[in-house]
Amino acid sequence: MKITVNEEQQEVHEGISISELIKENNVAQPEMVSVQLNEEFLDRDDFAATILKEGDVVDFLYFMGGGMR
Amino acid sequence: MKQQTLAIHTAPERIDPHGALSMPVYHSAAFEFDSAADMEGAFTGRLHKASYSRVVNPTVAYLEDKVTSLTGATATYAFNSGMAAIHNALVTFAESGKNIVTSKHLFGNTFSLIGGTLRRFGVKAKFIDLTDISKVREAVDADTCCIYAEIITNPQMEVADFRALADIAHQHNIPLIADTTIIPFTRFSAKDLGIDIEVVSSTKYISGGATSLGGLMINYGRFDFVDKRVRMELLYNLGAIMTPHAAYMQTLGLETLEARYAMQSANALAIAKALREVEGIESVNYVGLEDNPYYELSRSQFGDTAGAMLTFDLPTREDCWKLIDNVKLIRRATNLFDNRTLIIHPASTIFGNFPASVRRSMQVNDTTIRLSVGLEHPEDIINDIKQAIQ
Numbered sequence: 001m002k003i004t005v006n007e008e009q010q011e012v013h014e015g016i017s018i019s020e021l022i023k024e025n026n027v028a029q030p031e032m033v034s035v036q037l038n039e040e041f042l043d044r045d046d047f048a049a050t051i052l053k054e055g056d057v058v059d060f061l062y063f064m065g066g067g068m069r
Numbered sequence: 070m071k072q073q074t075l076a077i078h079t080a081p082e083r084i085d086p087h088g089a090l091s092m093p094v095y096h097s098a099a100f101e102f103d104s105a106a107d108m109e110g111a112f113t114g115r116l117h118k119a120s121y122s123r124v125v126n127p128t129v130a131y132l133e134d135k136v137t138s139l140t141g142a143t144a145t146y147a148f149n150s151g152m153a154a155i156h157n158a159l160v161t162f163a164e165s166g167k168n169i170v171t172s173k174h175l176f177g178n179t180f181s182l183i184g185g186t187l188r189r190f191g192v193k194a195k196f197i198d199l200t201d202i203s204k205v206r207e208a209v210d211a212d213t214c215c216i217y218a219e220i221i222t223n224p225q226m227e228v229a230d231f232r233a234l235a236d237i238a239h240q241h242n243i244p245l246i247a248d249t250t251i252i253p254f255t256r257f258s259a260k261d262l263g264i265d266i267e268v269v270s271s272t273k274y275i276s277g278g279a280t281s282l283g284g285l286m287i288n289y290g291r292f293d294f295v296d297k298r299v300r301m302e303l304l305y306n307l308g309a310i311m312t313p314h315a316a317y318m319q320t321l322g323l324e325t326l327e328a329r330y331a332m333q334s335a336n337a338l339a340i341a342k343a344l345r346e347v348e349g350i351e352s353v354n355y356v357g358l359e360d361n362p363y364y365e366l367s368r369s370q371f372g373d374t375a376g377a378m379l380t381f382d383l384p385t386r387e388d389c390w391k392l393i394d395n396v397k398l399i400r401r402a403t404n405l406f407d408n409r410t411l412i413i414h415p416a417s418t419i420f421g422n423f424p425a426s427v428r429r430s431m432q433v434n435d436t437t438i439r440l441s442v443g444l445e446h447p448e449d450i451i452n453d454i455k456q457a458i459q
Contacts, residue, residue, distance in 0.1 A: 006424045034185055039430050041184055041194060059424045063185025 001054040018047040021058065033060050072139055072255040073327040079135040092131040094317045098122050114301045124304045128313040132320045136285055139323075140254050140267070143290030146299050147283060147311035147319075151250065151270025152178050154284025157303050158246050158268050159183070159217065161295055165191030167214035172199040172229075173431045174222035177419045179248070180431070183217070199229040205237055215244050215266075220371060221251040221363075223405075224380045224415045224439045225432045226354045228363035231370055235263025244292060250274075250405070251376040253330050254287070262370055265291045272404070274330055274377075277322030279407040281315040329444060333377035333406065336450070337442040341379045343451045349388070349458045351436070355379035377406055377442040380415075383458075386435040389414050393438065395457035398449060410443040410450050 003010055005025060012021065018037070022030050035042045036059040042050055052058070070078070081092050100119040102108045110116035111125075119125045133145040148154040159182070163169060169183055173196040183194045195208045199218050209216065216238045218229055231247065238245040244265035253274050259267040269275070271283035288295050304310055311319075334357070341355035356367045357375030367375055383389050393401055393412055402411045403418060413419070420433045428434075442450070 004426075007426050034188070036427060036430075041188070041196070043188070043193070057426065059426050061423055061427055063181035064422065 001052075003052055003055065004057045006059055012052065016052050018042060018050045018052070018058070021052065022047070022060070025060070027060050029062070032062055032064070034063055035060060075139050076135065076255065076326060077324050079138045081131045081134075092128055092317065092320055094313050095119075095122075095127045096313055097126075114297065117300075122313065123308050123310055124300070126310070126313050126316070128320075129311050129316040132311070132316040132323070133285075135320065135323055136254070136287060140287055141258065141260055141289075142267075142287045144288045144296050144299075146286045146288070146304070147271070147316060148286065148309045149284070149311050149315070150282045150309075151248075151268070151272055151284040152182065153307075153309035154268045154270070154286045155179055155248065156182060157299060157307065157309060158266050158286045159187065159192075159215070160307075161266070161298050161303065162214040162244060162246075163187060163192045164214070167212050168193040168195050168210070169215055169217055170195045170197065170205065170208045170213050171217040172196060172219075172222070172227075174199075174225045174227055175219060175431075176223060176248070177423070179217075179219075199234065200227060202230060202233045202237070205234060209237055209241050209243070211241075213241060213243055215246050217246045217248075219248040219251070221356055221367065221376060221378075223251065223378065224354075224437055226356055226361075226363070226380060228356060228367045228370070230366065231262040231264060235265075238265070239263065239291075251378060252371045252374065253326055255327055256330070256374055257371040259287070260289045265289050266295070270405075271319050271322075273406040274326055274333075275319050275322045276315075277319075277325055277329060277408070279404050280322075281318040283311050283315050283319050329408070330374070330377070332444055333442055334374040336444070336447045337377040337379055338375070339447040340440070340442055340450055343447070344379075344381050344454065347451075347455055347458065349383065351382045351384060353379060353381045354437075378439065379442065380437050380439045382434065382436045383438065384436065386414075386416070389436060389438050390417075392454070392457045396453050397456070398445070398453040399440070399457075405441045406443075407441060408444045410445055411441040413439050413441075415439050 027033050111118045111120040129147050133147050136145040197204045197208050235245045246266040247264045248268050250270045267287040269285040271285050338357045341353050344353045356363050399410045399412045416433050416435045420428050
């Protein structure tokens with residue numbers, strides 16, 4: 001099935017979880033990454049149990065650095 | 070007394086043996102006592118007397134007292150940055166299992182604090198559209214610890230109905246916490262809008278010239294436990310009080326705030342109007358323009374000025390970078406309300422660490438430039454932008 005990860009389309013297997021997606025994408029510093037699924041933030045505790053569906057939009061982001069006003 | 074008089078003449082405790090007219094900078098970590106009873110009073114919070122500068126310092130307390138006097142608050146707490154003020158305000162109310170109802174249209178680090186750092190400690194975030202009051206009503210539940218909002222969002226320039234937000238908060242016996250950095254507290258009454266805790270990055274207007282970092286948490290007294298929690302728990306345990314030197318600088322800044330703000334906000338309006346006529350600029354977003362969708366709501370809440378920050382859009386991100394590279398007078402720097410006019414491309418800087426999709430959901434566009442308007446003559450700023458866009 002097709003999903004969007006950080007703006008790019010990806011082909012992933014049916015039933016893939018967020019935890020598996022993090023591994024398959026070799027996400028850097030997985031212990032620090034935050035995940036937004038269809039514009040809603042997920043709790044870290046829910047990564048393993050959250051199964052993706054066709055067309056889902058996933059964003060990996062890091063709440064580090066960033067701005068001065 | 071009027072605000073501008075209070076800003077100058079709020080009386081300090083007359084503790085300086087030399088009768089100094091300006092509040093001296095008390096660079097002392099510790100302060101001594103005449104008796105064991107006084108020591109006990111200071112350490113247990115019965116006496117508001119300097120004991121140790123991580124908790125109370127006379128120079129910092131003077132700034133806090135001035136702000137309290139100007140705003141009609143019950144207490145003010147000065148921190149070492151705007152983010153420290155926001156952090157302390159939120160953890161005054163938040164705990165594991167609670168949620169914060171707010172918007173994605175937040176300053177980048179506030180978004181990170183609420184969406185990332187506090188989430189790690191079990192505080193959840195509900196990011197919703199705060200301009201849609203029915204959505205706010207739906208989002209607030211028994212576990213909501215506060216509603217948090219910015220008075221004019223940056224860089225989206227969106228304004229929520231604060232009286233309506235306050236009504237919802239108070240029906241649930243939770244506070245409305247508002248970041249009011251964009252318009253000085255001398256220009257409107259946060260208390261009258263129902264805001265319970267006001268947070269301000271005093272690095273901006275108040276520091277006057279971007280000379281020092283600071284943040285203020287202004288408490289309007291609706292919740293009795295707040296003063297004790299901040300003074301007796303958070304200042305002791307988190308250690309984020311403003312330094313005496315910054316407090317001195319910001320006290321001086323506060324004294325000239327009205328004069329500077331009157332000029333800066335007038336300059337911002339003049340520049341916003343002029344930029345609409347500049348070829349190549351697709352749109353100008355400034356709440357003080359009469360046809361801005363938030364013009365009336367902003368005036369009814371925050372008075373007849375709309376701050377000294379505006380944004381404008383060019384066709385592409387490349388056009389934005391080119392303009393920024395070409396300016397000669399305007400400074401390429403972050404910060405707001407410096408005496409100098411500052412220019413920045415928010416999407417690639419303040420929000421640069423977020424994926425493009427997240428930026429889009431925050432309505433931080435690649436085609437937007439932000440201008441923080443200073444004290445220069447507005448014609449010089451307009452001419453600089455005109456030559457830079459060619």
